[in-house]
C-alpha cells in the first residue's frame with residue numbers, strides 16, 4: 001500500500017516537484033501528467049487540488065499527507081497534524097495600501113482573501129475593522145476605493161510596486177507545510193515515516 005499525498009496545484013506543486021527531484025525521487029510521472037489530477041509514482045499516489053481542498057482531503061483521510069500553504073492552515077484551521085515546514089512557498093503577510101492615505105474617520109476597511117487571519121490580527125491589537133472578502137487581485141481594492149488597505153501575501157513585492165502600493169505593516173512570515181491526517185499517522189506509520197523523514201530539511205537551512 002502506497003501513501004496518498006494531496007498537492008496544492010500551481011506554484012506549490014512546481015516547487016514540490018523540484019524538492020522531490022533534489023531528493024532523488026522519480027518525478028517523471030509528474031512531468032507528462034497533462035490535465036490529470038491523479039498520478040502514481042514508485043513511492044506514492046499524488047492528487048492535485050486547490051490549497052483549501054488539500055486541507056479537506058487530508059482532514060477526511062482521503063489523503064494521508066498534504067502539501068499546503070501555511071496561509072490556508074491559519075485561515076481555515078483544519079483538523080490535521082501540522083508536521084513540518086518546507087523550504088519553499090516562503091512569503092509574508094502584510095498590511096499594504098496607497099502610500100499617502102490617511103486613517104479614515106470611520107472604521108478602517110480592509111480587503112483580503114483571508115478574513116479570519118485579518119480579524120484576529122487586528123483584534124489582537126485591540127482594533128475592530130470592516131473586512132471585504134475578495135478571491136484574488138486584492139491589490140485593486142485600495143486603488144478603486146473598495147477598501148482603505150489590504151491584507152495579503154507579499155513575496156517579491158512586485159505586485160504591490162507595479163500597482164503603486166506599499167507595505168504599511170509586516171504581519172508574519174509563512175511557508176508551505178507538510179500536513180497529515182491524524183489517523184493515518186497512527187495506522188500507517190510504517191509507510192509514512194520514511195517519506196516524512198525524507199522531507200525533513202536540516203535546521204538552519206530554512
Ligand SMILES: Nc1ncnc2c1ncn2[C@@H]1O[C@H](COP(=O)(O)OP(=O)(O)OP(=O)(O)O)[C@@H](O)[C@H]1O
Pocket residue numbers: 008009010011012050051068069070071072089090091153154155156175176
Ligand atoms: N506570491 C507568492 N509567493 C510565494 N508563495 C505564495 C505566493 N502567493 C501564494 N503563495 C503560496 O502558494 C499557495 C498557492 O498559491 P496559488 O497562487 O498557487 O493559489 P491561490 O492564488 O492561493 O489560489 P487559486 O488556486 O485560487 O489561484 C498559497 O496558499 C500560498 O501559501
Ligand SMILES: O=P(O)(O)OC[C@H]1O[C@H](OP(=O)(O)OP(=O)(O)O)[C@H](O)[C@@H]1O
Pocket residue numbers: 135136137138139152153154155156157158159160
Ligand atoms: O510579492 P509578489 O511576488 O508580487 O507576490 C504577491 C502576489 O502573489 C499572490 O497573488 P497570486 O499570484 O496568487 O494571484 P491572486 O491575486 O489572484 O491571488 C498574492 O496574493 C499577491 O498578489
